[in-house]
Amino acid sequence: MAYINNVKMFVRVYELGSMSAAARDQRTSAAVASARIGELEKHLGVRLFNRTTRTLRPTEAGQLFYKGAQRILETIAEAEAEVAQDQSAPRGTVFVAAPLGVGRRFIAPHVPSFKDAYPDVDVRLRMSDRVIDIMAEGLDVAFHLGPLADSDLKIQSIAECQRVLCAAPDYIARRGAPADGRELVTGGHDCLNLRFPGATEFRWPLQTPDGVHRFEVHGPLESDDGDVLTAWALAGRGIIMKPLFEVAHYIARGDLVVVAKGSPPVSTQLACLYPSRRFKDPKVRLFVDFMIARCKQELAACLAHLPDA
DSSP: OHHHHHHHHHHHHHHHSOHHHHHHHTTSOHHHHHHHHHHHHHHHTSOOEEEOSSOEEEOHHHHHHHHHHHHHHHHHHHHHHHHHHTSSSOOEEEEEEEOHHHIIIIIGGGHHHHHHHSTTEEEEEEEOSSOOOTTTTTOSEEEEESOOOOOSSEEEEEEEEOEEEEEOHHHHHHHOOOSSHHHHHHTTOBBOEEOOTTOOOOSEEEEETTEEEEEOOBOSOEESOHHHHHHHHHTTSOBEEEEHHHHHHHHHHTSSEEEOTTSOBOOEEEEEEEOGGGGGSHHHHHHHHHHHHHHHHHHHHHHTTOOOO
């Protein structure tokens, strides 16, 4: 088992490019991570990484060993999944990522219920609005809200989510309500943008009579947390583009008002992504099915009493 743990550590160091990052990922210390790599190098009789005080790069031998190490770990995972299928109760840990808004509303509240139903399965939930690399971060499942890029990952669509542009009545009283995307730009409206490393949607894609047009909007405030943008909009600081489910209750109460109805935003996708081999594991499959069902229920509940926007 010690050898397998050393191989796992090597793979994470290789993928993350950092001994300390791999140690955090494996819930141990950098000293332990370094020791495991040292034991592996001694066993193989080769150096796997070239180390300096600032960099860590795989050697040619390390690059070759990584390919084989991946296959070793995948084979072990598949064998464990096959054994688990014959057991009455799944066990192990599911590593999950979700955007902040989706995670807070739809995933985190139901994790305790999942744990109650499957007491031998632990859940490690990471929430962030940044771009997630499932393979590099060793995740089993990632919930995704936004355009879907081509990849080798398996995708289960949960819902197509309508988006709206909205602002607080106070903002509209001061600055007026833009009728469409053109007025959004020509009126110099303060637009609250979601920005984070790896973000791709720098222009707002709106539906116009001539088709989808991407409007280059500007504003004095940006954040990498979508809920922060909502709070700023509620405080009258500008206009946000949001999935309707995230702001439906504010719209129903009159705290936010839909604007630019003449060119509504393009809908976005809520989906669940995972490496195909991970779905063979019963605990992963059960978690995905459990959470997708709850997501759909929560989405319906969010929009059930909303007046026509």
